[in-house]
Amino acid sequence: MFRTASLAVALALLAPAAALAHFPFLTVQDDGDAPTLRLTFGEGPEEDDPEYLPILQKATVVRHTPDGARETLELTADGGALTADVAADPAGTVYTLSLPYGAMSHEGAAFFLDYAATAMKAGPAGAGRPAALNTQPLAVVAEPGNKLKVIAAGLPVPGAEVNASGDLGGEDYTADAHGVVTLTQEEIDDAGLLIVRANVTVPGAGVYDGTNYSETRRYATAVFSAKDFQAAPAKPPAPEQAAAAKLSVEAVPGADLPVGVTSLGAAVADGYLYYYGGHPGTPHKYSTDEQSGEFRRLKLDDTAAGWEDLPGGPKLQGLALVPHPKGGVVRIGGFTARNSIEEDDDLHSMPTVAHYDPEAGEWKDLPDLPGGRSSFDAAVLNGKVYVLGGWMMAGDEGAAWHGSGYVADLNAEELKWETLPTPPAPRRANSVAAVPEAGGGGRIYHIGGMLPEGETTRRVDIYDVATKTWLPGPELNGDSMDGFGSAAYAVNGAVYATTLTGLVQRLTPGADAWENLGELENPRFFHRLLPTPGENGAPSFLLLGGGSMEKGRFTTVERLGVSE
Template identity: 35%
Template sequence: MRPFQWMTTVACLLALFVSNQAEAHFLWLLPQAEGKNNAAKVQLYFGEAAEPDDPDLLKRLTKIKVWEKSPNGKLQTYSLTEGDDSLFITPNPKGAGKAAYGLDHIYGVISRGDSQFLLKYYAKAFPQKSQGVWNKISCSKELPLEIVPVLKGEEVTLQVNWNGKPLADAELKIIGPKTSSESVTAATNAEGQFQTKLSNGIYSIRAKHTEQKKGEHNGDKYDSVRHYSTLTLPYVSLSKSNKTAATKSTPAEKSKFPQLPDAISSFGAAVSGDYLYVYSGHIGRAHQHSAENLSQKFQRLNLKHPKGWESLPLKTPLQGLAMAPHGDSVYRVGGLSVTNKKKEESKMNSLPTVERYSPEKKTWETIPSMPTGRSSHDSVFLGDHLYVVGGWTMQNGIDSIWQEDMVVLDASAENPQWKAIKQPFQRRALSAAAHQGKIYVMGGIDSGGDISHEVDIYSPETGNWSKGPEIPGSTMNGFGTTAWSIDENLYVSVMDGGVYQLDQKNQKWKKVSSLATPRFFHRLLPDGNGGLIAIGGASRKGHLKSIEQVKLN
């Protein structure tokens, strides 16, 4: 398991106290969309790396000031604006360039067992086009704990300074764009330095320094001070051989499938016969939950002749639901109903209802409801048996109940009844797939707020659970995954865009494809022609309409 307390981008995701999460999170600045002079937008994230995390944790950080420092030493300060999954500043004038962005923030006193410490954060970032001046903009006056990058070719020397002087044995954590091979935990040498090679992409680098110093902050006593400083480096090789690739991105191949009518995430989808069915889901801005933010559509697309979407009768608008094909029918299982209007107090309930859509009759048929309401779960058929795994029960603001049981229904029975099977986990925002006679359950987030990369396998033949190889990559890859088995091969699609195939012989996952648009809370399904497609979901820029063909190696 790879613990990290993370975010929820689509459906009322983490419900933890901020003070208990703080030290597992760090402040990061990430410049975006470069133009002529400075970064057009600089985003602030609070997580393990410079990428979206739980936006609710940003609410107590809105008063932070972000500064921009030019090579001539001029400082300009900006207030933060709230975005979908980050706070951000918009420097003026807009554009590209040769400046550093930073902040410092006293978070407060944190208790861990018998220890109380004051937590201080520092963050610094450069736009990609400023990499020639990374080490020329001194921020030692603004950042007591500072990471200074000195670039030479593809190698960078990370100089860690404390109050302007080299800090030996400083703890460093480097998370690279190829996180499975480029994540490094190290310590600086006697000169406060650490060297590493870079490849194209964004690097999230942090340093830690602890002062054994007692004091008091806002009436709370502490016995030490923990300083965390982060550095975000968007690196692009400027060598002659890579210059073209560094300055131009390869356009994604145009999909033969029409876009979804709405940009959606956390929806239900299934392929039955020649048709892709898509049911409701979350629309609008992430983290905003109201009846208006639920799609009012149930639709299907003919995969053999994908000319346009056909509208079908919708029952209840939902998000966080699951769908599963069986024969010519598709089953809708559970889901989250949201009945409040915008800006009203949330009214969100996980439903126990299960219904079957008959394409022949174009009607919904009632199936026995699950024992309890369930959302943020997954479901899959293995033979005639419908398995529903993971999830929780939300109940109008009352503490959510994390599901301890997988439930199973024999759809072929004359009077089908649900049967409960104990799960060796409590997780939601996970994925499930039927593969070679077993149920594979992948990733998710647990009741303690940790994102899991674990793979749990249930054998109906023996009634036992076992473990599979963990999902590879960064922490976020365990959250909002989607999986499918085709041609005796099991695939999982994760947030960083990677599509992995299970190598059962060697008990590991191997990367076989990358999505042009990384996404999560999407669906990976067969394309009707022996391949796979990635449908909708959420990305850094918001919800998606696109359906992307997965190119398998």
């Protein structure tokens, strides 16, 4: 999904008027009396050459307070810097910069040059990563264990090239597969002002100010000191487990998607595989031009016939699609971008719900969710649909994390949303699976995701529909990122999940840990895992959509078989 570009390339991309290796820097200058946000352009944050003020004045600086509010700041010139008084801002406030330099060409390559920077007013120790940083197209954050992490929209950027300079001298690093650069304790102990910059190249065509480009070259800066790093928390040993099943993976003939999409909705119903919407555009860039409202289905016993186009609808991603017990599928929530590709993101989570009736061949509106919701999941149990996780984005007003879950009876004459007992640990980018039990009961599994603090989690919570209570479940196996953007489905009483690193896991009834069944050759996340008939009743699934950091989006639909 990303290709890293060396820092040497960055030098050739700057405007002719800019000095060698100049970047924008945001810092909070705090002398104890009047904290000031300061924006400069140079080799480091201390420079303030008035020559570069015209560049800085193209920037947008946004203040994100810990309560989720956001506001564009007006900065004033002070010498060669732009400044703002931030004395009244609460601790933990995050400041982000977006500086689209423009579309240009170099050595035959047409690209869009984009700068980002972040700063924070010191918050409480151990508070974790502020949620505002997870909305940035590129950022560098400090993490426990002397780690610098390069993230894009909250996700790690494997192999990113990072430069750290200051009291440490100047060093170039290459991030590992998790986007992490680990500094030595000696480096941290000696650190005064640590100036960090990172860069990525994001494939994807676009138009800016009338000029076409084929990729985006993005650079991010941040400034840290020794107090920004903490000791790594103690990590419990992972359970030792041997693979208990044999996996088979093969491409489904005739099922290739017309275009790769992530964050799509998909369901199996009426002998068909349905999918709706998703994000086929530039990774971590959202616009009306880069979202899909297309709707298709594939007949499972005749996949060679290919996909059938059905009536589409609003452009949505981060939605859920579930089977309706009376036929067809139900589309729930998701978010839509109200901005063009040239404009800043203006993203809104939608409350809309609709039923596709295959006999009528059309969508029929159902009662809305109580509020807009995206980046969540849903599952159907005993004719009722359960909605868990997600957040509500509202453009410039920011995003509010949902602490609630809802259930509605799809068989009722009039669908009505009812509030579930409050789920533990609000989170988004989660997955949901439903396991029926004898007598009409069952359990809903709320799996993984990202917490409001910005940390990913592998936690699993289980809702018992008979007692209407939440129970703790075993964590997913793997590292912290395995809980982010996973996909899950339950077959024969067991829950199966596939995760970002490619792990295939199973949780059987009464087990106190997930079984590792093996690893996928092509790991996916923000994909869908759906049931399909297997040989002799063995569990069999379809892997649909999604992508990986290394390979981008997948168009191939794969059949995953599990045999003991």
